[in-house]
Structures are given as C-alpha cells and as structure tokens.
Amino acid sequence: MTTPSLRPHQLQILDSWTRTKRPFEPLTPGHVGIYVCGPTVYSDTHLGHAKSYISFDVVVRYFRWLGYRVRYVQNITDVGHLTDNADEGEDKLLKRARLDRVHPMELAETYTRLYFRDMDALGVTRPDISPRATQHVPEQLAIIRQLIQKGHAYEVGGSVYFSVKSWSEYGKLSGRDIEESEEGTRVSVRSDKRDPRDFALWKAAEGGHILRWDTEWGPGFPGWHIECSAMSQKYLGDTFDIHGGGLDNQFPHHECEIAQSHAAGVPFARFWMHNNLITVDGQKMSKSLGNFTSVAKALEKHAPETVRFWVLSTHYRSPANYADDALTAAKGGLDRLLNCYREVHRKAGSEAPGALPDFAVRAERAFVASMDDDFNTPLALGALFDLVRETNAALAGGQLAPPAAAAVTQLMASLGGDVLGVLGPPGVAETSGSVGPLVELLIDLRKELKSRKAFDLSDRVRDGLLAQGIELKDGKEGTVWTKKN
Numbered sequence: 001m002t003t004p005s006l007r008p009h010q011l012q013i014l015d016s017w018t019r020t021k022r023p024f025e026p027l028t029p030g031h032v033g034i035y036v037c038g039p040t041v042y043s044d045t046h047l048g049h050a051k052s053y054i055s056f057d058v059v060v061r062y063f064r065w066l067g068y069r070v071r072y073v074q075n076i077t078d079v080g081h082l083t084d085n086a087d088e089g090e091d092k093l094l095k096r097a098r099l100d101r102v103h104p105m106e107l108a109e110t111y112t113r114l115y116f117r118d119m120d121a122l123g124v125t126r127p128d129i130s131p132r133a134t135q136h137v138p139e140q141l142a143i144i145r146q147l148i149q150k151g152h153a154y155e156v157g158g159s160v161y162f163s164v165k166s167w168s169e170y171g172k173l174s175g176r177d178i179e180e181s182e183e184g185t186r187v188s189v190r191s192d193k194r195d196p197r198d199f200a201l202w203k204a205a206e207g208g209h210i211l212r213w214d215t216e217w218g219p220g221f222p223g224w225h226i227e228c229s230a231m232s233q234k235y236l237g238d239t240f241d242i243h244g245g246g247l248d249n250q251f252p253h254h255e256c257e258i259a260q261s262h263a264a265g266v267p268f269a270r271f272w273m274h275n276n277l278i279t280v281d282g283q284k285m286s287k288s289l290g291n292f293t294s295v296a297k298a299l300e301k302h303a304p305e306t307v308r309f310w311v312l313s314t315h316y317r318s319p320a321n322y323a324d325d326a327l328t329a330a331k332g333g334l335d336r337l338l339n340c341y342r343e344v345h346r347k348a349g350s351e352a353p354g355a356l357p358d359f360a361v362r363a364e365r366a367f368v369a370s371m372d373d374d375f376n377t378p379l380a381l382g383a384l385f386d387l388v389r390e391t392n393a394a395l396a397g398g399q400l401a402p403p404a405a406a407a408v409t410q411l412m413a414s415l416g417g418d419v420l421g422v423l424g425p426p427g428v429a430e431t432s433g434s435v436g437p438l439v440e441l442l443i444d445l446r447k448e449l450k451s452r453k454a455f456d457l458s459d460r461v462r463d464g465l466l467a468q469g470i471e472l473k474d475g476k477e478g479t480v481w482t483k484k485n
Contacts (some may be wrong), residue, residue: 006030011252011372013242014317016250016272017173017258021374026241027270032068033213034060035232035269037249038130041111042096045118047307047322048285050245050277054308055275055316055375057124058420059244060369067417072153073235074127076115078134080203081224087200094210104210105134118295122304123259123421131231133222137213139230140222143264144201147394152263156192156205158218164197173272174251188251199256200216201226221384225256233266247276248284273451275316285322293322298409302327308323309422312377334422340388341412342481343395347405354403357394360411363387366414376407377420384416439470443479446472 011024026032036056037048053074060072065110097104127370133140144160147153152166163176164170171178178197201222205212212219227268232240245254252425254272261268278285285292298307299322310330314320356364363383370379392407394400400408409426442461449458462472465481 004142007065007368009046009066009368009372011066012374013271013273014374016274017269019175021214022242022271024271026068027239030068031244032063032070032202032441033062033236034070034244035073035075035228035236035240036127036243037228037245037253038074038127039111039115039314040081040086041115041478042093042106043111043287044294044296045111045115046215046285046290048300049115049123049247050295050298050307051311051316051320052117052275053124054122054311054421056244056273057480058377059242059273059316060125061421062375063139063420065414071129071236072125072127073129073131073232074226075231076108076112076130076132077103077224078112078132078225080222087203087223091209091211097210108132108134108305114296118299121299122308124296129235131230131235133212133227136227136231136234136405137222138233141202141213141215143226143230143233143260147260148200149264150263153201153258154194158220159192159200160202160217161193161198162256162260162263163194164236164259165195166200167261167263168253169208170259174249176255178257190363194321197237199223199225199252201260212291212348226260228253228269229257229261229264229266232269233261239267240269242271242273244273244275248275248286250274273316274320279319279321282321295359300416302331305422305424306331306334308420309381311420312420313381315376315378317374327396335380336425337384337388337412337416340391341409341416341423342414344400344405345389345409347395347400347428348402348409349406349434351402351406352409353410354401356407356411357390357400357404359390359394360387360408363390364415367419371419380415380420384420387412387415434466439465439481443472443481448478 012021013024017184022098030185034056036052039045060070063070074221078093079091079137081092081093081096093107094105097107099106103406119126125226144153147162148155151163153162174398202215202220202222204217205219205221208220213221232243243254245259258268280291281337283289283291295307307330311320313330313333320326365384366383366386367380370376370383373379389406391400395405414428417425442465446458446461449455449461465472470481472479
C-alpha cells in the first residue's frame with residue numbers, strides 16, 4: 001500500500017501515561033489508529049460528551065488534513081457499565097430500561113440513534129467503526145480466559161476478577177498509590193473478592209438480569225473495562241497509536257484497561273490522551289449531579305458551529321465552564337470569522353486561486369505550529385483571527401486581487417472547515433442556519449425595487465434585515481452584508 005504524502009509538521013502529544021509531551025510517530029508510517037471510549041447509551045448526550053467527541057474529532061480531522069490515513073474506532077457501551085462506574089450497583093442500561101418499561105436493546109437503539117443525531121448536528125465526523133459491547137462478548141471472554149491461565153485473574157461465585165496484586169504498575173496512569181489506598185475507599189468491598197482493589201472482568205448474572213451469556217462459570221455479563229480492551233484490539237491490533245477518552249475515564253476505566261491488556265501480553269496503546277471536563281459553577285457536568293445540559297437542549301439556543309467554536313476555544317486538556325455568556329462570546333467571535341470569510345469569497349468571485357499573500361502564509365504556519373503543539377485549538381483559532389485581521393485590512397485597502405482572495409478563501413475553508421469544523425462551504429456557512437441564500441434573495445429583491453424607484457419598499461427590506469442583525473453596505477461592486485455582533 002502506498003504511503004500518503006504528508007504536510008510538513010512536528011506534532012507533539014502530551015501522553016497521560018508518561019506525563020510528558022512526546023513527538024508523535026505512528027506505528028505504521030502514514031497510518032494512524034485511534035480508539036476513543038464512546039457513550040453508554042442509556043440517556044441523552046450532554047455537553048460533557050460533546051467536549052470529548054468534538055475534541056477528538058479535531059484530532060482525527062487534523063491527522064487526515066496532514067495526509068495520514070486514519071482508522072478511528074469509537075465503541076458503543078450497551079452492557080456492563082454499572083451505576084458506580086466500577087463493580088457495584090445496577091447496569092445503567094438495565095436500570096433505565098426497567099424505569100421506561102422497554103427492552104434494554106430497544107433503549108440502546110433509541111439512544112444510539114440520538115447520539116449520532118447529536119454528533120452529526122455538531123459536525124462530528126462519524127467513526128470508521130462503531131463496535132458494540134454486546135456484539136463482542138467472545139473476544140472479551142478470550143482475554144478473560146488468557147488472564148486466568150496466566151494467573152492474573154480468578155473466578156469466584158460465577159464472577160471473574162482481575163488480581164491487582166499481580167500487576168505492579170496498576171495506578172501509574174492515574175497517579176494513584178494503590179498500596180496506600182484503604183479498603184473500601186475505591187469501591188464498596190465485596191466479600192467474594194480476594195482483595196478489595198480487584199476489579200470485575202466478568203459478573204455473575206443474578207435472576208432477572210436480561211443481558212446474560214452462558215460460560216463455564218455460569219450465566220453472566222462482561223465488566224465495563226474488558227469491553228474496550230477487546231474491541232480496540234480487534235479493530236486496531238494489539239498495539240495501536242492513540243487511546244483517548246474523558247479525564248473521568250482515567251480511573252478506574254483506563255487504568256483497568258491497561259492492567260488487563262498488558263497482563264494478557266498485549267503492548268496496547270502507545271499514547272494516552274484525556275480531555276478535561278465541562279463544569280457548571282466549578283462542578284463537573286454530569287447526569288448523576290443533575291447539572292447537565294443535553295446537546296439537543298443546547299442546540300435549541302445556540303447554533304452547532306457556535307457550540308463547536310466554544311469547545312475549541314479551550315484546550316482539550318483544560319476544563320470549560322458552561323454559561324450562556326460564554327456561548328454568546330463564542331458566537332461573536334465566530335460571526336467575525338464568518339463575515340470575513342463571506343467578504344473575501346465575494347471578492348474572489350469565480351477566479352481560480354492564485355498564490356497566497358505573505359500574511360496568509362504566516363497564518364497557516366502559525367496554525368500548524370499550534371496544532372502540532374498537542375492540538376492547541378485556542379492558539380489555532382488565534383492564528384485564524386490574525387488571518388481575518390490581515391484579510392480585512394487588505395480588503396479595505398484594495399490590496400487583495402481576486403486570485404489572492406480566492407486563495408485566502410480556500411485556506412480559510414481548509415483550516416476553519418476541514419480541520420476545526422466551524423466553517424462550511426464558502427458563501428453558505430452561517431451560525432444561525434442557512435440564512436445566507438435568503439439574505440442574498442432579499443438583496444436581489446431590494447435591487448429590483450430600487451430599479452423601479454420603489455425606494456420606500458427597498459428601505460423597508462434594508463431596515464428589516466438590520467433589525468434582524470444583518471447590515472447591508474452598498475458599494476461600487478454591489479451590496480455586501482455582514483452580521484452585527
């Protein structure tokens with residue numbers, strides 16, 4: 001297979017495992033394998049999920065923009081995720097299904113569809129593979145049997161547990177001193193565990209547990225952690241480039257993934273990436289705290305590009321505090337970007353792109369340098385706004401010929417659209433839906449009214465648009481419009 005040509009770059013990633021920023025070189029030249037923990041599909045997707053999946057969407061987009069072939073795998077958890085995120089409580093899906101009086105798989109189907117609907121609305125590129133935990137039980141059982149055979153796991157009462165004592169590096173990812181942890185501080189102590197720190201690979205199914213599989217240990221269902229080890233290895237191989245997920249998954253989920261995979265003899269992920277969380281008044285946004293805003297609810301008030309812009313205004317490793325004024329500020333910034341994008345596109349007309357102006361070359365280099373520094377999207381947006389400032393000055397001074405304007409338009413579409421996903425096709429992208437074509441239609445109507453000397457009516461069109469935040473400016477080259485912030 002031919003290795004693709006790559007754009008010049010020097011990408012460094014902050015690896016959560018080593019806690020150092022390391023140069024990224026893929027395992028296979030020209031190819032990148034990425035696994036990101038997907039949603040547990042028992043309720044609505046909220047903005048905390050959006051931060052994670054938008055962040056990793058940009059990671060995938062940037063790799064592809066650089067010229068890599070990417071295989072992006074993101075699972076769907078439809079069994080085994082218990083209510084305490086460890087080994088106790090009910091399966092989240094079964095609990096919700098019982099409350100809604102539906103079959104668990106019916107619930108999973110409903111919320112899987114809603115999850116993809118929300119991600120599609122936010123411009124999140126769909127994964128290449130979206131495996132479901134319930135469809136990969138044989139692969140999970142194969143790893144569990146290996147761990148038992150190697151002495152890293154044991155069965156008791158129909159459940160199988162990983163022996164944390166058998167793996168000395170347990171706790172390295174999260175930085176926890178496991179030896180000093182007191183019994184019962186991590187999970188509720190279970191009498192059938194040899195050590196309270198041990199975690200479930202397989203759980204015995206109690207009576208009435210609908211999702212269950214027959215094994216040599218009796219009927220049961222998989223533990224949450226073993227699912228991701230099995231699915232990532234199946235589709236990306238025993239060693240792959242990047243494993244990502246939310247910071248709240250670092251312990252216990254990712255810590256357990258590493259332990260069970262390495263103990264089974266699998267080298268596993270070469271880089272670990274963790275996005276920070278969305279907060280509300282300093283508290284993590286979560287369903288359990290009841291302070292979450294669903295993506296669907298947020299999109300009733302804010303355009304999807306605005307939500308993306310707001311997420312990317314904060315580095316993926318930094319928390320983002322959700323507030324209406326923050327989204328309003330994001331909309332203002334995005335409008336400035338869009339207004340420039342539209343004007344330079346109009347200036348370009350139908351001209352083919354020429355050479356990029358020097359200021360645009362500098363902006364592109366700054367953008368790439370920012371993204372190469374552990375995907376620093378706030379700095380990348382800063383480079384885009386430098387491009388906007390210089391472009392506006394060149395337009396105002398009549399210093400941008402149509403071929404150069406076409407090249408700048410193409411660059412803005414590439415950086416702001418292909419990589420960051422906040423710009424659509426030139427002349428169409430809008431923060432408030434597809435109003436562009438409607439505005440252009442009203443401008444044509446106003447022009448026709450003026451030609452008929454119906455000035456009162458043409459002024460009503462202009463004033464009506466202004467009342468909606470659309471300002472018209474008449475010039476030698478015709479009428480252009482901008483959104484007022």
